[in-house]
Amino acid sequence: MSEHTITVAGVAVDTRHWIGGERVASAQTFPDVSPIDGSTIGEISRGTGMEAAAAVAAAKAAFPAWAATSRAERARILHAIADGVEKRIEELSIVETTDNGALLRSHRRGVMPRVAHNFRFFADGLLKLEHEDFETRGHTNHVSWDPAGPSVLITPWNAPLMLATWKVAPALAAGNTVILKPAEWTPLTASLLADIAAEAGLPAGVLNVVQGYGSEIGDALTSHPDVRRISFTGSVPTAKRIAESAAANLTPLSLELGGKSPLLVFADADLDLAVDLAVEQYDNAGQVCLAATRFLVEESVAEEFTRRFVEKAGQLTQGDPRGEATDIGPNIHPLQLEKIDGFVQRAVAAGARAVIGGHGKDGQYYAPTLLTAVAQDSEIVQEEVFGPVLTLQTFATEDEAVRLANDTRFGLAATLATGDPERAERVTAQLVAGTVWTNCFFVRDLQAPFGGSRHSGVGREGGTWSFDFYCDLKNTVTSPNGWNNHG
Structure with a gap:
């Protein structure tokens, strides 16, 4: 077992980053503490601007091939990731409970099965993603969803893996490459997801996972000029800082923020x-x-x-x-x-x-x-x-x-x-x-739009709204005239 591997309730978890298909250690670490009893679970690689740059470079290098990968092949790999999640539901559940203190029974029965469903839903949705062609004065309009590019996904600690895969799954399905930055209080299941994705055949560099504090690595990610999408779930003050970082590059943002419902x-x-x-x-x-x-x-x-x-x-x-x-x-x-x-x-x-x-x-x-x-x-x-x-x-x-x-x-x-x-x-x-x-609560369907108004967020996730965000929508207009006669 590597010196960078910790054991959580019998489950081996690598504490290093996952960049370009390889494990990468940082010079410094930060402690991951269990809320159950205050014990230190392990020391986690603490990323900085150097790791952020490496992860974006890996995502940028992997993007052309992944974007060119057929929809059917992308969907197949996402289903394989879902298979891997389902095989490890017990391991993922106990690790996440240890890391964030949520109920183990909820992880086993609802949360981790939902993680697998996230991948399956967007894999299937990709294959059905289309808009009917329409005519304008005899010209044909064809709408397409083009992959946008490297995407930075910054996720919270209250439902770490479920909320991470809510972003990762549509971003990958859309043909984007991903840099996932989990919350520093709950980094462990994101590391396991990297293992599962690699075992499922996801090419190197398509999914990268970097760990650390927002002020040290998050800012470097959100201000990087090669990043083409940023999705964040968390607090309003942090969202404002991310928006300021993204503004210099006009990087599109999706923000799911707080509530007082x-x-x-x-x-x-x-x-x-x-x-x-x-x-x-x-x-x-x-x-x-x-x-x-x-x-x-x-x-x-x-x-x-x-x-x-x-x-x-x-x-x-x-x-x-x-x-x-x-x-x-x-x-x-x-x-x-x-x-x-x-x-x-x-x-x-x-x-x-x-x-x-x-x-x-x-x-x-x-x-x-x-x-x-x-x-x-x-x-x-x-x-x-x-x-x-x-x-x-x-x-x-x-x-x-x-x-x-x-x-x-x-x-x-x-x-x-x-x-x-x-x-x-x-x-x-x-x-x-x-x-x-x-007369109900928390009935959720991935087909429905999810997001908030006012200070609760910008944009919507779920269904085709996720694809609209992670893609550049293109309309191609074709004239019926001008074709050479090759008959």
């Missing part, structure tokens, strides 16, 4: 269903960008809703995410836990009341929290916490509910609980959000 509960809703939806917002220890963290409940049912919510939330089990009975695991990092608690303590100091929670627990575990008596213009209502912290406000009218729901700088998602289909139609039409769920 509402859950609107009307008096005519099925309250048991509404409470189930509300408690579901503690999923992944509240580290979900789509989470409906602001409960807006009609005054006449607010007391009963709160009572049922407290009872239901009290049945959740918080602890080691590897346990089958665990519902809520740890938060990702001590810095994140400090941030979460800071939000809560400032809110309480300003007059908020913690109905449940309001404090940390042992290690990196924060108690599921619900705050009431919060003002609409307060920090806790306006800013993304990204932890198991929810707020509850009341409204008297439908118009007030819509006004409160839309009154933040975000617009990623919204959830609505009502028994009146006409009200649902009225309200959803007025909500500023990229995704709206009515």
Whole structure:
């Protein structure tokens, strides 16, 4: 076993970068720490501008051949990668749980199968990607999707491999080469993906994985003149820095950012269903960008809703995410836990009341929290916490509910609980959000567009929207005249 290989729950993981089909070590490393118990999993190669330049050069060199590869062959390789993921679901699950603290049972049953599905969906979508030719004054218009070039993909820590492959799969399917930069807090499954892709026959340089801090390697990637696409999922401040870096080269951007989504509960809703939806917002220890963290409940049912919510939330089990009975695991990092608690303590100091929670627990575990008596213009209502912290406000009218729901700088998602289909139609039409769920939550299909409005992002991912982003769309207009007669 190489000195650069660590063993995570019996799974060997290479801690070096993957550049041009080879493992590359850096002179410096950074520690990867498990949120489960605070232990150091291993030392990871810490990339700088040198590794960024090498990865972009490898992607640039590999691009012409990959772009010229037939759609059928690209799709075949993506399906082979999906096969490799499915063979290693158990290994990927335990490594990811160790690295980011999300529930092991969720990784096994939902997240890692979704990783494989990401590759299969875009492989199949590539083969169906077409636009009907159309006529203009007797001339034929033909629309095509041309590969754009090397693409930098910067991914978050809350669902590392699933969100990475959500970008990697369409970028590769489109014929682009990729430089993947995973979050420094969760680098391990990206390294395993490099192994799986190589075993599936993906040519060297088509997928490159580089690790490190955003300020040291991320900036070098996003400002590189040979990069033709940048896709980022993460925070608004980081997105602004990336946009500034990309501006010099006019590099197209796709940004999926934060949220402060509402859950609107009307008096005519099925309250048991509404409470189930509300408690579901503690999923992944509240580290979900789509989470409906602001409960807006009609005054006449607010007391009963709160009572049922407290009872239901009290049945959740918080602890080691590897346990089958665990519902809520740890938060990702001590810095994140400090941030979460800071939000809560400032809110309480300003007059908020913690109905449940309001404090940390042992290690990196924060108690599921619900705050009431919060003002609409307060920090806790306006800013993304990204932890198991929810707020509850009341409204008297439908118009007030819509006004409160839309009154933040975000617009990623919204959830609505009502028994009146006409009200649902009225309200959803007025909500500023990229995704709206009515009487459900987190029902997702890759055919649908995904992204946010306002400060929640730029662009959409999923379906043909991903291909539109990762490609240069071309329209070829052909005259019926001028052909030489070779008959």
